[in-house]
Amino acid sequence: MLAARKRIACGAVVTAVAVGLAGCSGSGSPETKPGNTAGTETEGGAHGAKKGPPKSAVRLIGDGSTAYTGVQPGVLKPERLKPGQKPPQFVVFSWDGAGEDSQKLFSHFREVGKKYDAKMTYFLSGVYLLPKDKSKQYSPPQHAVGRSDIGFNDAEGIKNTLRELRGAWQDGNEIGTHFNGHFCGADGGVGTWSVEEWKSEISQAKAFVKNWKTNSGLATEPPLPFDYEKELVGARTPCLEGQKNMMAAARTMGFRYDSSGVGNQVWPKKTEGMWDIPLQLVPVPGRKFETLSMDYNFMFNQSKTVNGDPSQHVYWGNQMRDGLIQAFDRAYDGNRAPLIIGNHFESWNGGTYMRAVEETIKTVCVKDGVRCVTFKELVDWLDAQDPETLERLRGLGVGQKPPTGWQAYLTAPEAPASPLAPAAPGSASAPAPASADGPADDPADGPDAGLNPGPDAGSAPEGEPAAGR
Template sequence: MSGISRRGVARLGLGAGIGVVAASSAACGSVQGLFGAQGPGAEAPRLIGDGSTSYTGRQPNQPDPPTPLEPGQTPPQFVVFSWDGAGEVGTGLFQRFLELARAHDARMTFFLSGLYLLPEGKKRLYRPPNNPVGASDIGYLTDRHLKKTLTYVRQAWLDGHEIGTHFNGHFCEGPGSVADWTAAQWRSEIEQARSFVKSWRTHTGWHDEPPLPFDYDRELIGGRTPCLLGQENLLPVAREMGWRYDASSPGGLQRWPRKREGIWDLPLQNIPFPGHSFEVLSMDYNMLANQSAHSTRAPSYNYPYWRAQAAQSYMAGFQRAYETNRAPLFIGNHFEEWNGGIYMDAVEEALRQIAGWPDVRLVSFRQFVDWLDAQDPGILAQLRALQVGEKPEGGWNSFLRPTKQAKDTAGTA
């Protein structure tokens, strides 16, 4: 496919196994105190299984229910910021972006790695397909960081963010790579990821810690595979499990999405890369790969230019969609301080700028597919017909009208 970064797809989700730094663990408070943020009328927590998770009613801090576009209405500009791994490793980045989202009324998707809720002392409970028992290419969190991760995952859900999955051991290379996993092996990996989230109390022995405030079987409707590999064999399993989307496709174009095998296919996208004739994947690691040849500690004199280049790349992708086909923009990140933390600064700068534009909706993947499923199929077919950077002929008022394509309910490729 043309336009893909010349250095290829990023090694995604190297994530929280790198650069672990000690950090103090904040107290979580009582169950009632934690869940009080839901407001009047919220259901009392109902513990599930060993009490690691709980059902607390409808998720708080959600947008109004989606409504269909009116004929001739300009579509909103959706932007989804997502995080691979979503573990806190003492850098404060999880908290930083929760606070940033709160300040700009933004929602995000956190793709939690199941192993980040499994203590290293219990690593032999993990049986990764085609790899030794307990193996992991991203390691395991310290107990202190596992507790902090629990704290921020709780808060993320209460703030209205989505908790998806980044699976477990993050195997991208060699004979055990996820690229070669069968459907049965993906099913095993998913079931293990779910069990680690749903049984962290049993595995840690921390029965006094508050539960996660959601039923993970209901919450989990999508994920992103390590290094964007293995989607073909994953999709049939995702469909069987009732998932609604997958965010594992590499090198997608900035166009309106369609379904594959009944699942919304929401890829990372090729976006303009200032100073280059090729485009870059909308993900921090892919920018790093093109700027510093995969080095996470390149000479610091490069940092100011690279930071600005990354932020400008996100904004160029945003502006191209905003001013033309209004295709959603999907941005992927990691809680990492690669090259002095410049990619965290770049994505923060991009979010701050994007939040100030009219008609922008900063949403999670779950909220976005809720909106897609509420639309007239014929309208979605018209949106999908627009190419990258293509403006609707005659403007939105004349272009976006119901058509006889309403039978295109799935938008299947």
């Protein structure tokens, strides 16, 4: 079982029309961790995946912790939109610090994904494959050797996590990274790290995956069926901190995207060569603000603790589910921007958020024209598109349909320069800049989330310590 229990930190973001708490990117609560753990107006293609080639001989890499086993099976083949074709509705479900513990949520959501044709991205924390007695292998930036704010794992936790990682990849899912020690805040947190420090952290995260056999002594366990040096193309930072320097480091190390930002439901763009695909502000039904599309943020706005009033658990889960579905609907019927959702394998407030996520998957992933994909599949599709088409898509605001219809909008010589459609009540209609004034009060409900300005500011649920020293 993990020697140390996870501490959570989250940030705050304020917009002119909405207040939302910036997403906590830590996996795990203070209680548990892995180890403890037709016409041109047609839909943009149906669900479909190219089948992998026949199995070939396994080629072990390094100490045999990883292996080349051929092209990943079950991956969606990217196709360029035809002129005037409505884009697919992409939805990405992602999991921070993914690992299998006694809750068995990793294995559960793998089965949910297969049932509803939903591929997902699992952001693995490298220390989940490092046993406590080898903690000195980790040299975190600005912290003592062997330090981790989410602890380390044990043999059982490592074996269980490896089993799920193998199966997830073979199912067509993506294995990204959540880095290692999950340090947050001003005292040596990831937001203070230099580009060179980030390069060290990324190299170590890769090394723990590529050398788990040597580090754990689990020599008889099968290898991971992929070359992690090539598989790893994206990340989310702890507490959504340190994105700028992380991206500067990661773009030199094979990364193609990052999902550590805070934004709205609009089409993503590249930042200095990498796709910047943020978490998004989504409705909180019954409230006058929006929050980030992550389980932690709904929890913080509702109870500020992972052990809130049991009589409210069902309501809180329904509120998250309905908020995510409202966000989906305004994209599906509007600009078709990808919906990005972040989660943790946790049973906060009685597991109500896990139920909410599962019910959201069950509702949206089966709809016509919807593709529930990994980040890697999404960026493959984005890279396959005509740049002019993407620029026109980015011209649509939150929930805005093309004013002339999809066929005219995506075949016109120039994108119409029309004003954004009025935002629905509680929706975010502009990017999410920080405000030094802090959050606005909700007249109906009193002050809400937002303890510090900016998407990288750190805060913690009531009664829980903030990550970092």
